[in-house]
Structure formats: structure tokens, C-alpha cells
Amino acid sequence: MTINPAASLAEIVSLLDSIPAPAILMDTDYRICAANDAYRRQFPHEGELIGRRCYEISHGYSSPCDQAGETCPLRQCQQSGKRQRLLHIHNTPQGREHVNVELNPVRDEHGNIRYFVEIMQSAERTDTHQGRVLKGTSPAFTRMLELLSRAAPSDISVLLLGESGTGKELAAQYLHSHSQRANNPFVVVECTGLTESLFESELFGHEKGAFTGATQRKPGLVDAASGGTLFLDEIGDIPLAMQVKLLRLIESGNYRPVGSVTARRADFRLICATHRPLADMVEFGQFRRDLYYRISAFPVHLPNLAQRREDIVLLAQHLLSQLPASHARDFSEAACQWLQQQEFPGNIRQLRNHIERAILLCDHDLIEPWHLQPEIPSVSASTVSPLPRQSLQELARQPIPLDQLEQQYLQLLSQHPDKTLLAQQLGISERTLYRKLAALREQEIPVDEREKTIG
Numbered sequence: 001m002t003i004n005p006a007a008s009l010a011e012i013v014s015l016l017d018s019i020p021a022p023a024i025l026m027d028t029d030y031r032i033c034a035a036n037d038a039y040r041r042q043f044p045h046e047g048e049l050i051g052r053r054c055y056e057i058s059h060g061y062s063s064p065c066d067q068a069g070e071t072c073p074l075r076q077c078q079q080s081g082k083r084q085r086l087l088h089i090h091n092t093p094q095g096r097e098h099v100n101v102e103l104n105p106v107r108d109e110h111g112n113i114r115y116f117v118e119i120m121q122s123a124e125r126t127d128t129h130q131g132r133v134l135k136g137t138s139p140a141f142t143r144m145l146e147l148l149s150r151a152a153p154s155d156i157s158v159l160l161l162g163e164s165g166t167g168k169e170l171a172a173q174y175l176h177s178h179s180q181r182a183n184n185p186f187v188v189v190e191c192t193g194l195t196e197s198l199f200e201s202e203l204f205g206h207e208k209g210a211f212t213g214a215t216q217r218k219p220g221l222v223d224a225a226s227g228g229t230l231f232l233d234e235i236g237d238i239p240l241a242m243q244v245k246l247l248r249l250i251e252s253g254n255y256r257p258v259g260s261v262t263a264r265r266a267d268f269r270l271i272c273a274t275h276r277p278l279a280d281m282v283e284f285g286q287f288r289r290d291l292y293y294r295i296s297a298f299p300v301h302l303p304n305l306a307q308r309r310e311d312i313v314l315l316a317q318h319l320l321s322q323l324p325a326s327h328a329r330d331f332s333e334a335a336c337q338w339l340q341q342q343e344f345p346g347n348i349r350q351l352r353n354h355i356e357r358a359i360l361l362c363d364h365d366l367i368e369p370w371h372l373q374p375e376i377p378s379v380s381a382s383t384v385s386p387l388p389r390q391s392l393q394e395l396a397r398q399p400i401p402l403d404q405l406e407q408q409y410l411q412l413l414s415q416h417p418d419k420t421l422l423a424q425q426l427g428i429s430e431r432t433l434y435r436k437l438a439a440l441r442e443q444e445i446p447v448d449e450r451e452k453t454i455g
């Protein structure tokens with residue numbers, strides 16, 4: 001961008017006002033030379049804004065960001081001489097907020113950088129469907145959010161990797177609601193429990209009369225996601241036989257509803273998630289290499305709570321504000337300390353469970369540690385009682401396939417009265433446990449009966 005030295009400040013301000021997002025013109029010494037209305041609304045400031053330094057206004061710092069341990073876009077832009085984009089945390093009247101900052105150098109007639117135009121877009125737009133927002137300010141979370149906000153506007157296939165309860169589904173919603181497809185459907189496919197017979201008809205739909213009980217034509221989930229996003233949750237649970245069908249859909253962009261002779265064109269952006277180590281599964285032949293490369297064009301790792309301990313209290317306060325109204329308004333100092341010392345193997349979902357319980361136990365406005373502590377000890381996967389050695393030896397003599405073993409084990413456990421505790425003991429999320437139990441029930445239904453339930 002080159003500036004005409006004769007351009008008046010009024011002309012520059014009017015140029016900035018044509019930008020809907022908050023924007024400022026700064027000199028090379030961080031001083032604000034002009035600001036648009038959106039910026040003044042975002043950072044209301046007593047006294048004159050012009051002449052103040054950007055880091056004072058947007059961060060409340062007394063020195064530039066790079067001297068406060070952060071990356072400074074102005075410094076980067078000065079060094080590269082090119083447009084720079086990065087994610088920053090700003091202090092706004094609404095609290096600390098992640099903002100995508102774009103800095104464009106403005107040169108004089110000799111090509112020297114004289115100014116910078118800084119444009120800020122909130123990276124925390126609430127997911128419009130459910131009012132949910134990704135919360136966090138820790139470095140691990142900020143790195144992840146930066147990747148998400150870079151990938152969101154494009155149509156690239158994103159693979160979300162992370163432990164159960166780290167927010168993979170919320171991250172997928174974020175990608176969708178920050179994409180060009182935001183006004184079209186976001187369709188979630190729970191891959192755990194999708195049996196081979198259900199896979200095609202659920203995903204591709206079926207024609208009337210395609211099989212016994214198919215009394216109506218039924219559009220599939222690929223159809224439902226048309227123009228929008230298809231989110232394949234727990235893709236690592238898809239058996240090999242079904243992976244081929246999925247690969248064909250992704251590679252050709254075409255699919256054929258069960259019982260139809262005509263292929264249809266699919267139009268969706270693909271997001272996949274798994275808590276499984278997919279790359280290792282590829283090495284062990286449990287996941288197709290070709291499918292892996294197709295779905296993992298842009299992998300994003302979601303940090304677990306242990307990697308973002310600084311966020312626990314912020315997340316707890318956010319979750320508390322989202323849960324149905326109660327006496328409790330906040331956490332006491334001691335409760336905050338207790339929260340920060342916990343392990344939370346079930347991550348944010350487990351944190352949420354603790355808070356839901358505390359709300360019921362707390363009659364005052366402050367939640368205390370004793371409201372949060374479960375009476376049953378927190379159980380991690382490692383404390384599950386091992387199978388007796390004798391039965392293990394019997395199994396070793398006559399091995400049975402692992403998935404059958406899991407099914408038989410789940411069958412035994414399916415009547416357990418406390419599914420939250422059971423999930424903790426098994427080292428999986430409650431949602432995964434329910435999915436596995438649903439898949440078990442599905443397999444118990446005779447095939448004919450199952451087909452009736454599809455339509």
C-alpha cells in the first residue's frame with residue numbers, strides 16, 4: 001500500500017471507516033494516527049486516542065508486546081516488509097478476547113514504510129446455533145485457536161486430534177461457524193457404533209423399497225450436509241471395510257443412495273476428529289493410509305487440561321455462567337486452588353461434571369472446595385481392577401478377537417448403575433461409553449428388525 005503524502009487525516013479516517021472491523025493507522029513508533037468508529041467502540045478510552053500507543057489501548061501494557069513476552073505484529077511487519085497476520089489476546093470491556101490481527105505496511109513515495117494499517121477481527125465469534133464459545137488464554141490453547149482460525153475460512157479438510165473431553169466437537173463447530181459455509185448445515189456423524197449395514201444408508205440415504213422396511217425414500221447425512229460441513233466424530237472407530245466407502249466418497253465427491261442407480265454430487269467441507277493415535281493405527285494396518293492422507297490435510301492437536309492448567313479457573317467460571325441459574329455465582333479462592341491441582345483425565349467434560357454437582361450442593365454465592373470434591377475418589381484408567389491372572393491365561397490359550405472381547409465386557413458392565421463412574425473407571429468419556437453401549441444394543445437387534453428402524 002502506498003500513501004499520497006498530500007492525503008489529509010480526514011481522508012485516511014474515512015478510508016478506515018470503510019472497514020467494518022476495528023482498524024487503526026499507526027506510525028512506526030506504535031502511535032495511533034487515526035482510528036475508525038469500530039475501533040473506538042471496541043476500546044472506549046477516556047481522553048484523546050490519537051497519539052497514544054496501540055499496546056496501551058488494546059492490551060493495557062506499558063511496553064510493546066514483544067517486550068511483554070508476546071509476538072508483536074508491528075515488529076514482524078517491519079522486519080518482513082509484508083502483510084502479517086496473527087492471533088493476539090486483547091483487553092476489551094467484555095474481558096480478554098482473542099483477536100485476529102492483520103497488519104499492512106503503508107509506504108511513502110520512496111518505498112519506505114511510514115505507517116501500518118491494523119485491522120482486528122474477533123476470533124471468538126459465538127457459535128450461532130448453540131451460543132457456545134471456545135474459552136482459554138493459555139499459550140497451548142492460543143496456538144490451537146490460531147490454527148483453527150487460519151483453517152476456518154478455507155475448505156481444507158481438518159483432522160482434530162485430542163483426548164476425550166478436550167473440545168473436539170466444539171472446535172469443529174468453531175471451524176464451521178467461521179467458514180464461508182456458516183449459514184448452511186453443520187452435520188455431525190457419530191462414527192462409533194455405525195455398523196456396516198447402517199453406514200451406507202445413514203451416510204448416503206436410501207431409495208423407497210431399497211430393502212425390507214424402506215417404505216420411504218430417506219436422504220442421507222451427506223445430503224443433509226449439502227453446502228455445509230460434515231463432521232465425522234471418532235473417525236478412528238470406523239472399521240476397515242467402511243473406510244473404503246468413505247475414501248471413495250471423499251476422492252470422487254460422488255455417492256449413490258442405497259437402491260439408486262444414479263450417482264449424486266456431494267458438496268461438503270470435511271472435518272474429522274478422533275482420540276485415537278491415527279498415525280500409529282496406519283502403521284499397524286488398522287486405518288487405511290490413503291484415507292488418513294485424505295482427511296489429515298490440516299491436523300490440529302487439542303491440548304488436554306494438564307497442558308493448559310492456567311485456563312482451568314477461566315473455563316470453570318465460563319461453564320458456571322452457562323449452567324442453569326443457581327445460588328452459586330463464583331468460586332472461592334480455595335476452590336480455585338483446588339481446581340488447579342486436579343488431574344481431570346476426562347478433561348473439560350469432567351470439569352463440567354464437578355461444577356454441575358457443586359451447583360446442587362452449594363446454597364451460597366461462592367463454590368467452596370468441599371462442594372467440588374466427589375465423595376467417590378476420582379478414578380483414572382490405571383486404577384481399573386485388572387482381570388484375574390487365571391482368566392487372562394485362559395484367554396491367552398484361546399484368544400478371541402479384541403472387538404468381541406470388548407463387546408462381552410461391555411455386556412457385563414451394561415447394567416452398571418453409575419455410568420459417570422463407569423466411564424471414568426474405563427478411562428473413556430461418558431459420551432463414548434454411551435455410544436459403545438448403543439452400538440452393542442444395535443447389534444443385539446436382529447438384522448430384519450434393524451432395517452425396519454432405519455426408515
Ligand SMILES: Nc1ncnc2c1ncn2[C@@H]1O[C@H](COP(=O)(O)OP(=O)(O)OP(=O)(O)O)[C@@H](O)[C@H]1O
Nearest residue numbers: 133134135164165166167168169170348349429431
Ligand atoms: N475451550 C472450551 N471452552 C468452553 N467449553 C469447552 C471448551 N472445550 C470444551 N468445552 C466443553 O467441554 C465439553 C466437552 O467438549 P466436546 O464434546 O467438544 O469434547 P470432545 O473432545 O469432542 O469429546 P469426545 O472425544 O468425548 O467426543 C462440552 O461441554 C464443551 O462445551
